[in-house]
Amino acid sequence: MDFTFNESQKLFYDSVVKFAKKELCAHSVEREKKGEFFREGWDKCADFGLLALPVPKEYGGLGMDIFTCVLTMEGLGYACKDSGLLFAINSHVWTCIIPILHFGTEEQKKKYLPLMCKGKMIGGHAMTEPNAGSDAFSIRTTAVRQGDRYILNGTKIFISNAPIADLLIVFARSGTQKGFAGITAFIVEKETPGFSVGKPFEKMGLRTAPTGEVVLADCEVPAENRLGREGGGSALFHSEMEWERSCLFATHLGAMEAQLEACVKYAKQREQFGSAIGKFQAVSSMIADMKVRIELSKLILYKVAWMKSQGKRAPLESAIAKLYLSESFVQSSLDAIQIHGGYGYMAEFEIEKYLRDAVAGKIYSGTSEIQRNTIASWLGL
Template sequence: MDLTITDDMERRGAAARRFAEDHLNTGLAARDRRGTLDAAEWRTLWGAAAEYGLLRLGLDTAHGGDGTDLMTATHVVHEVGRGCRDTGMLLALNATLWTVLRPLVEFGTEAQQARYLPRLLSGEWIGADAVTELASGSDAMALQTEAVRDGDGYVLNGQKAFIGMAPCCDLALVFARTNPAVGAWGVSAFLVETSLPGVTRGPEVEKLGLRTIPTGFLSFTDVRLPASAPLGPEGAGASIFARSSEWERQMVFAGHVGAMKRQLEACVAFSQQRSVFGRPIAGHQSVSNRLADMRVRYETCHLMQRRAAWQMQTGTGDAAAAAITKLHISEALLASSLDAVRTMGGQGFLWEAEAARDLRDAVGGVLYGGTSDIQRNIIAQFLPGWAAKN
């Protein structure tokens, strides 16, 4: 397993970090405080990210990607996380890459790819992954949204909740029941253009953290879908969701690991400048030990993230590996974010302080993509086979 960061990766990562610092932090404090969508502002930021090529990372050139391998793509996203102080934007970019674009590349027809990929990759259109419902939550495939055959197409009815990008998306990957009698194996995936009659948005939700990613509900009332709308065959929704979850859980936190390094760098600098009892707080053992813990968390998460990218690149990962990656990094991110606030004290506790914003954002990491409890359940399911093999 070669986890080396090459000179080319370093070069590309440094350029991406500078781009993020210069273009993705504009108006961040105001956007975080507002917590709701400003469509024009979001489109401008999204367009800049797309123009730079952040939505093409890790996708092959035949589908409009930049042709980078996943190890390189992961390092670039890591460095974007160091430069971009907007964790909501990081989540939006990564969610689009791994839960919208990747399923379209892996499961879409040539016609679907030709229609949607150029618009999504250019930033002209914004995509959303619409799985969650109020009544299902962690039991993701226990859906009420239903798509009923009608002639060559379908009629879609239902509601999706807490969907990132819902207030501004042009295309939604919607999971719905097509054969309720067979449970999860009767779930199908559909590419739904939100301009269709019967698609409505709202309400937009205001969150504790990740306030800069527009989030809300999508409702479908007698939405007529063409025969070309299904992604993959009918009944393949559970398989597509499982595959998408592996991508999400192993890859979506790459930028957050970069953010952990940014946190640590800021805390080290602060602890050397801030003095109490006649010396910098870095000289007090309780503070230095806390910083050491942050360093250990970052290093282990960075290695784990690169291993995850290698596993996805070589096809050697599985659901347990994805769950382990997601669980460890999300919990470590939350712990280090709390340590950053403790280190900066009152200055870190102010609402608009970067440390406070990072902490609020980190809480979401133990929830989205499957809660920490769900990840532990998945890991436990694989333990007998893992123990027998090892």
């Protein structure tokens, strides 16, 4: 495995960092307080090409390899203070664009991808239901074929981007097969009769990323909007999760790098007992552990990217990456607060925000417990 980035990848990373610092950070604290989505920032990201990274040029994308995608998300996580905006971008790209790209018909790709790359259509995906979270394949939303359409009925919950989405990939149960074999995916546009979205949830963190409930009441989806084959929804879901568990969590890696810089700077400046607090081993050890987490996170993320770049599946490795990165981010965020003492706990110093954002990472994309179950099952347990 070779994790050396070439010159053009490094240049792109630098330009992403510069762009994010200049264009995406202003007023992020105010937006966070209000829970306001940064539409202008979204449009700027689209103009920069950040919504189009993995999409081939023929569909309006940049045609980038997965390594460059991971590196770009890392740069955004490092430099962009609007973590909710990044979360919305992640949902759009990895859970909506990628499945359409990999499982869509030529017509679907031509219809949706150029508009999604330009940010003119916002996407997301809807699997979770009030009674089916970790046990995703126990969903109850039904899709019944009637002539040239499917009639969908059910409720989806905690859906990222739902309040701002133009289309969602909705997973539903079709036919008579139980469990994973009965799941089918559909592209559902917001104007579809019978489709409605509830008001956004108030969240602990990632507050600028709108999250909502989706109701499908006799929702009439044209048959041509089925994504993949009937019963193919679970394979599609697993495939997109591998992308999400690597590329989305690269933003966590970037955030941990920014967090580390802030902690090192503070530990050098802040004096107690006549000495910089970084000279106290209890403090420097916390910082050393933060660095270890970053380096190990990099290795496992880049390994997943390498496997996928070789055309290999990486279900075990992406579960390990997701688990390790999300738990590392929570621990490093706790340490960052501890290192900053009372200042770290006060919102105005923008250190506690990391923790509020990080906690969600242990839940979405499959909880930590579910990742451990996955890893154990690969070991034959």
